[in-house]
Amino acid sequence: MIFSSFAKALGQLSDPRFLRVVLLGVALAVALLIGVYAGFLWLIETFSPGTVEIPLIGPVGGLDTLLGWGSALLMLGLSVFLMVPVASAFSGLFLEDVANAVEERHYPGLPAAARVSLMDNLIDTANFMGLLIAVNVVALL
Secondary structure (H helix, E strand, O other), X not given: OHHHHHHHHHHOOOOHHHHHHHHHHHHHHHHHHHHHHHHHHHHHHHHOOOEEEEOOOEEEEOHHHHHHHHHHHHHHHHHHHHHHHHHHHHHXXXXXXXXXXXXXXXXXXXXXXXXXXXXHHHHHHHHXXXXXXXXXXXXXX
């Protein structure tokens, strides 16, 4: 029963309500990662010195540029691991829309489900994101 219900939901991926949730999740995740990177660059710019005095060599400049490029590579690497959990967390905020779309199409005889409160939705999303991060950490090891 679970697999047939899952197959019905997958068959409905072209539904505009499904696509809206997927696109919102990806767009919000990309926006969050860009925002975190912008904050990280601001911290580098604020706290890194313009030059560093190295014994026997003298002053060396461009440290902020080096840190900026290094942070770009770090964020690209982290994005590979963080994109899926973050997009899933944002998509989790809109899963009720997906459930309603599936119920309307495949189970029209059922009464409408009660709305989930925002707090319960946030708790479920946080739990789901924690699980995804834990699974990614285990997979990384």
